Amino acid sequence: MRVNFTVNGRPQEADDVWEGESLLYVLRERLGLPGSKNACEQGECGSCTVRLDGVPVCSCLVAAGQVEGREVVTVEGLAEYARQRAEGGCATGACGTSLQNAQQWEAKGTDSQTGEGTELSPIQQAFIDAGAVQCGFCTPGLLVAADEMLERNPNPTDADIREALSGNLCRCTGYEKIMDAVRLAAARQGEAV
Amino acid sequence: MDFLRPASWEEALAAKAEHPTAVPIAGGTDVMVEINFDHRRPEYLMDLNRIGDLSEWEVGEESVRLGASVPYTRIMENLRAELPGLALASHTVASPQIRNRGGVGGNLGTASPAGDAHPALLAAGAEVEVASVRGSRRIPIDDFYTGVKRNALEPDELIRAVHVKKADGPQQFSKVGTRNAMVIAVCAFGLALHPRTRTVRTGIGSAAPTPIRAKAAEEFLNAALEEGGFWENGKIITPSVAKQFADLCSAACNPIDDVRGTASYRRHAVGVMARRTLTWTWESYRGARRVTEGAA
Numbered sequence: 420m421r422v423n424f425t426v427n428g429r430p431q432e433a434d435d436v437w438e439g440e441s442l443l444y445v446l447r448e449r450l451g452l453p454g455s456k457n458a459c460e461q462g463e464c465g466s467c468t469v470r471l472d473g474v475p476v477c478s479c480l481v482a483a484g485q486v487e488g489r490e491v492v493t494v495e496g497l498a499e500y501a502r503q504r505a506e507g508g509c510a511t512g513a514c515g516t517s518l519q520n521a522q523q524w525e526a527k528g529t530d531s532q533t534g535e536g537t538e539l540s541p542i543q544q545a546f547i548d549a550g551a552v553q554c555g556f557c558t559p560g561l562l563v564a565a566d567e568m569l570e571r572n573p574n575p576t577d578a579d580i581r582e583a584l585s586g587n588l589c590r591c592t593g594y595e596k597i598m599d600a601v602r603l604a605a606a607r608q609g610e611a612v
Numbered sequence: 613m614d615f616l617r618p619a620s621w622e623e624a625l626a627a628k629a630e631h632p633t634a635v636p637i638a639g640g641t642d643v644m645v646e647i648n649f650d651h652r653r654p655e656y657l658m659d660l661n662r663i664g665d666l667s668e669w670e671v672g673e674e675s676v677r678l679g680a681s682v683p684y685t686r687i688m689e690n691l692r693a694e695l696p697g698l699a700l701a702s703h704t705v706a707s708p709q710i711r712n713r714g715g716v717g718g719n720l721g722t723a724s725p726a727g728d729a730h731p732a733l734l735a736a737g738a739e740v741e742v743a744s745v746r747g748s749r750r751i752p753i754d755d756f757y758t759g760v761k762r763n764a765l766e767p768d769e770l771i772r773a774v775h776v777k778k779a780d781g782p783q784q785f786s787k788v789g790t791r792n793a794m795v796i797a798v799c800a801f802g803l804a805l806h807p808r809t810r811t812v813r814t815g816i817g818s819a820a821p822t823p824i825r826a827k828a829a830e831e832f833l834n835a836a837l838e839e840g841g842f843w844e845n846g847k848i849i850t851p852s853v854a855k856q857f858a859d860l861c862s863a864a865c866n867p868i869d870d871v872r873g874t875a876s877y878r879r880h881a882v883g884v885m886a887r888r889t890l891t892w893t894w895e896s897y898r899g900a901r902r903v904t905e906g907a908a
Contacts, residue, residue: 438613439647460648462641462710477709480644482637484615485659585793586707
């Protein structure tokens with residue numbers, strides 16, 4: 420079947436989708452967006468977290484057909500999504516991240532250590548600055564989940580952060596640095612206001 | 613596999629009548645796991661997300677009509693006062709991502725003995741509203757669970773809503789697991805005080821082939837509370853009464869050994885949770901009584 424939906428602010432269509440296929444599979448294998456990671460396929464690990472109509476969900480547990488006509492934001496579109504949010508919406512009417520840009524998205528820029536020169540969302544920059552990335556596999560899911568929490572709750576307590584990220588596993592066990600990163604992003608967000 | 617996308621409840625019932633093997637999918641947090649792991653290859657998958665009314669709830673005089681697909685997150689945020697036991701249970705479901713998708717309808721449809729909503733529904737008192745093209749009916753929660761992952765639904769029926777009695781007293785929910793998130797209950801316990809009828813109801817999860825009530829324990833406690841005038845005098849429940857209640861709750865279990873825990877551990881833990889939830893709810897009942905009397 421064919422599925423039409425919005426990915427990172429741009430309309431996309433996926434063809435030859437099998438009816439039992441997950442949204443995660445469509446994103447990775449049909450649209451070429453491997454940012455959302457495939458690990459447990461049972462909602463235990465949170466590596467595949469995306470936003471579906473604004474709500475964080477495990478994309479491995481959403482049937483492809485269920486996203487018809489709906490809006491998905493993946494980690495590849497997070498920087499642009501955060502920029503639009505900071506600017507209070509899309510002024511030009513041509514926002515979002517094109518499929519090509521999303522497919523080629525890298526947190527690299529001119530300085531591969533600091534990510535400088537690339538447009539990153541504040542949460543992505545905070546993860547780099549706090550050293551919250553080890554093997555990196557859980558990072559996309561954590562970024563999407565953490566970004567959504569900070570949008571909802573700009574001044575989270577440690578308990579709030581732990582709860583919001585309780586569905587994301589880091590098998591490197593780098594949780595302390597991840598906590599640091601989210602605290603850092605929250606503090607920076609507070610300064611900016 | 614065919615993907616059915618009914619736009620209305622009537623269309624969904626018609627589709628289910630035509631294809632009784634169709635598997636309804638809403639939050640997908642159970643169904644997609646089975647499909648991802650190739651444990652299930654349904655002929656038809658029927659998406660219920662397009663039926664808006666399934667994600668709505670209505671607070672009535674006596675009960676809350678909770679749409680089958682209302683996500684756990686909404687229950688936690690909006691129904692804590694009316695359905696405190698279910699709100700607590702909802703908060704223990706998996707993770708935020710799962711709570712954003714899953715709802716009570718799925719818990720009932722799957723009817724796993726470990727489903728987190730069941731003990732709360734049993735303790736509060738509830739009816740499941742199911743329907744088919746033949747009409748709709750309400751199944752009392754006590755008659756709903758018929759076996760391990762079996763429920764009282766006919767092949768052409770779908771779960772539309774659950775009518776849960778509004779709390780008329782304190783309610784508690786307790787669950788044993790290895791951490792605070794992403795845990796399938798080793799066992800769970802729900803307890804509700806119903807001061808209006810002077811009764812106590814219980815719900816036990818994951819310690820028998822189906823979710824069950826500890827009826828002998830309820831009867832014992834109801835009689836003991838009545839006899840001692842506890843509902844009026846608001847005294848602390850005697851330790852011997854609490855212990856007997858806990859022992860009877862343990863005795864109501866019919867658990868198995870499995871990867872999550874042994875049968876004897878489950879029996880023991882249910883007793884501990886029964887005693888604790890009784891203490892918590894009774895303390896809160898006494899506290900509320902004092903406030904009322906103080907004001908009067």
